[in-house]
Amino acid sequence: MDDRRSPQFTVRRMAEELHPAEHWYRCISSWLPSWCPTSLSQLKDAEDKMLKAVKTPFSRQDVPISNGNYVWTIAFNAKEYPSLPPQPQSKPQPHPSSPQPSLQCCPRPPLVLLHGFGGGVGLWAQNLDSLCGSGAVYALDLLGFGRSSRPLFSVDPQGAEEQFIGALEEWRDRVGLEEMILMGHNLGGYLAAAYTLTHPHRVKHLILVEPWGFPARPESMDQEKSIPVWIRAMGVVMSPFNLLATLRLAGPLGPMLVQTIRSDFKQKYSSVFDDNTVSDYIYHLNAQTPSGEAAFKNMTVPYGWAKRPMLDRIVHIRPDIPISIIYGSRSSIDSDSGYTLQKTRLDVDIVVIRGGGHYVFADQPDDFNQNILHILARMDGVKDERRERRMRGGREG
Numbered sequence: 286m287d288d289r290r291s292p293q294f295t296v297r298r299m300a301e302e303l304h305p306a307e308h309w310y311r312c313i314s315s316w317l318p319s320w321c322p323t324s325l326s327q328l329k330d331a332e333d334k335m336l337k338a339v340k341t342p343f344s345r346q347d348v349p350i351s352n353g354n355y356v357w358t359i360a361f362n363a364k365e366y367p368s369l370p371p372q373p374q375s376k377p378q379p380h381p382s383s384p385q386p387s388l389q390c391c392p393r394p395p396l397v398l399l400h401g402f403g404g405g406v407g408l409w410a411q412n413l414d415s416l417c418g419s420g421a422v423y424a425l426d427l428l429g430f431g432r433s434s435r436p437l438f439s440v441d442p443q444g445a446e447e448q449f450i451g452a453l454e455e456w457r458d459r460v461g462l463e464e465m466i467l468m469g470h471n472l473g474g475y476l477a478a479a480y481t482l483t484h485p486h487r488v489k490h491l492i493l494v495e496p497w498g499f500p501a502r503p504e505s506m507d508q509e510k511s512i513p514v515w516i517r518a519m520g521v522v523m524s525p526f527n528l529l530a531t532l533r534l535a536g537p538l539g540p541m542l543v544q545t546i547r548s549d550f551k552q553k554y555s556s557v558f559d560d561n562t563v564s565d566y567i568y569h570l571n572a573q574t575p576s577g578e579a580a581f582k583n584m585t586v587p588y589g590w591a592k593r594p595m596l597d598r599i600v601h602i603r604p605d606i607p608i609s610i611i612y613g614s615r616s617s618i619d620s621d622s623g624y625t626l627q628k629t630r631l632d633v634d635i636v637v638i639r640g641g642g643h644y645v646f647a648d649q650p651d652d653f654n655q656n657i658l659h660i661l662a663r664m665d666g667v668k669d670e671r672r673e674r675r676m677r678g679g680r681e682g
Contacts, residue, residue, distance in 0.1 A: 321539055322537055322539065322540065323539075323572040323573065325573070327569050328431075328569040331568075332406070332432065332566060334562045334565070334566070335410050336359070336407055336410060338410040338554075338558070339410055340414055341361055341414050341417050341418075342361075343359050343360060343361045343413070344359070345357075345358065346358050347432075348425075348460060350428075350452055350455035350456060350459060351455060352436065353434075354428065354433075354434035354452065356427075356428060356434075356452060356455075356456045357406070357425060357426040357432035357433045358425045358426075358456070358460070359406050359424050359425075360424075361423075362420060363395065393466070394463075394466050394489045395420065395421035395422065395423055395465050396416060396420065396421070396422045396468060396657075396661065397424075397465045397466065398468050398469075398473075399425070399453075399468065399469035399470070399473030400427065400430070400469075400473050401472050401495075401497070402471050402577075402581055403430070403529060403571050404430065404471070405426050405431035405432070405570045406425065408566075408647065410554070410557060411650035412646050412650055412653065415654035415655075415657075416657055416658070418658075420661070423460070423462075427452075427453075427473065428448065428449060428576075429449075429578070429579075430570070430576075430577040431570055434576075435574050435576030435577070436576060437576070438580035439580075440583050441583070442592040442593055445580040448580070449476050449580070450480050450483055450484075453480050457484075457487060463487070464486075464487055464489045465488060465489065466489050466661070467480065467481060467488050467490070467492065468493075468494060468657070469494065470495055470496075470644075472581060473494075474495065474497060475497050475499075475591065477491060477492075478491065478496065478598075478602070481602050481603075481606060482599070482601060485602065485603040485606060490606065490607050491602070491606055491608045491609070492660060493609070493611070493623075494610075494611045494646060495611070495613060495643050495645060496610070497618070498585075498590075498593075498594060499591075499594060499595045499622035500590075500596055500621070501591075501594040501596070502588070502590035529575065530575070532568070533575075539572055540561075540564070540565065543564045543565075543567050543568040544561060544564045547564060550644075550647075551563060551564060554647060556650075599626060600629055600630070604630070604632070606632075607632045607633075608626070608633045609636070610623040610626075610635045610636070611637075611653070611656060612635070612638070612641075613638055613641025613642045613644075613649070614640060615640065615642045615648075616641065616642050616643045616645065617642075617643060618643055623635045640652075641653070
C-alpha cells in the first residue's frame with residue numbers, strides 16, 4: 286500500500302499543515318545543537334562571567350509558570366518567594382563569589398528590569414550594583430529569550446504579545462509582588478507598556494528605555510516601488526530576525542561573526558571586561574532555539590515597525606501611573622514618540638542622556654544609573670522641582 290494513502294500519513298500531513306510553525310520549531314530545535322557551538326550550559330557559563338562584574342550579593346532562580354515553562358530571574362535585596370513550592374531546586378542560590386544576600390523588603394516597590402530583543406539579564410552588569418543600592422531589584426529573562434523557557438509562540442501578533450504579558454503576570458504572582466516599578470529596554474519597553482495597560486494596579490511607575498514599537502509605520506513606506514531594490518534587500522538581510530538567523534547558519538563561525546558585527550559591545554563594557562566576555566554572552570543568548578525571536582518577527586512588519594504600534598495605545602494607561610522615558614542622544618530610535626506622548630500626559634518625564642546610543646545603559650552607565658536613582662528617589666518622596674514646575678505650568682495653561 287502506498288504510504289501516502291495511509292491514515293498515518295494523512296494525519297501527519299494534516300498536522301504539519303495545521304501547525305507549520307511547530308513543525309519548523311522542532312526541526313530547528315533538533316538541528317541547532319549539532320551545528321552551532323552552543324548549549325544551555327555554555328550560556329550559563331557566559332552569563333556567570335558577565336555577572337562576575339556585579340559585586341552586590343544576589344540570588345537566582347528559575348521561577349516556574351504554567352505549561353511547564355519558567356522565567357530565569359536574578360534578585361537583589363529581595364524577599365523570599367512565598368508562592369513558590371518548597372523544593373530544593375526552587376530555592377534561590379547565592380552568587381558563588383558573594384555572601385548570602387539580605388532578604389528584606391524595602392519601602393518602595395521593587396524595580397523590575399526587562400531586557401530588549403536578543404538580550405538577557407547579564408547586559409545589566411554595569412547597572413545592578415548602583416540600582417539595588419536603594420531597594421529590591423529583579424532582572425529577568427523574557428519568556429523565549431536568555432535562560433528562560435523557549436516555547437512556541439502564536440503567529441498572531443496580539444496572541445504573541447499576550448503570551449509575553451501573561452508570562453510576566455504569572456511571574457509577578459509567583460514571586461509575590463503586589464506592585465512594581467517596571468523598566469524595559471527596546472522590546473522590553475514595549476512589553477512593559479503593554480503590561481501596564483493590562484495590569485495597571487500592579488505598576489507604580491513605568492520607565493521606558495529606548496522603547497521599540499511606538500510609532501506606526503509611515504504610510505509612504507507602503508509604496509515599496511519607490512524604495513530601491515537594493516535597499517529593500519538590505520532591509521531584509523539586516524532585520525533583527527534575519528541577522529540572528531545568519532548567526533545560527535554561520536555555525537562554528539558564529540562567535541567570530543558576533544565579534545565582528547557587534548564589536549561595539551566590547552567598547553561598551555570595556556570598563557569591566559577586557560576580553561570577549563560580552564560577545565560570547567551575546568552569541569550564546571542568540572544561538573539557541575529562536576522562540577522569542579520568532580514571536581518578535583510575528584509582531585513586526587518589514588523594516589522593524591510594530592504591527593500593533595504602542596503610541597496610539599499608551600495614552601490609555603491609567604493617568605495616575607507616572608511614565609519616564611530615557612533616550613540616548615546618539616540613538617537611531619526616534620524620540621518624537623516620547624515628546625508626542627508628553628503633550629497628552631503632563632506626568633511624562635523625558636531624559637536624553639548625552640553620548641548614549643540605543644544601549645544607553647551600557648554606553649553611559651553612570652549617567653543612566655543616576656537618572657534611574659533620581660526616579661526611584663521620587664518614589665521615596667524626594668521632590669522633583671523641575672517636574673513640579675512643568676505640572677503647575679500645564680495646569681495653569
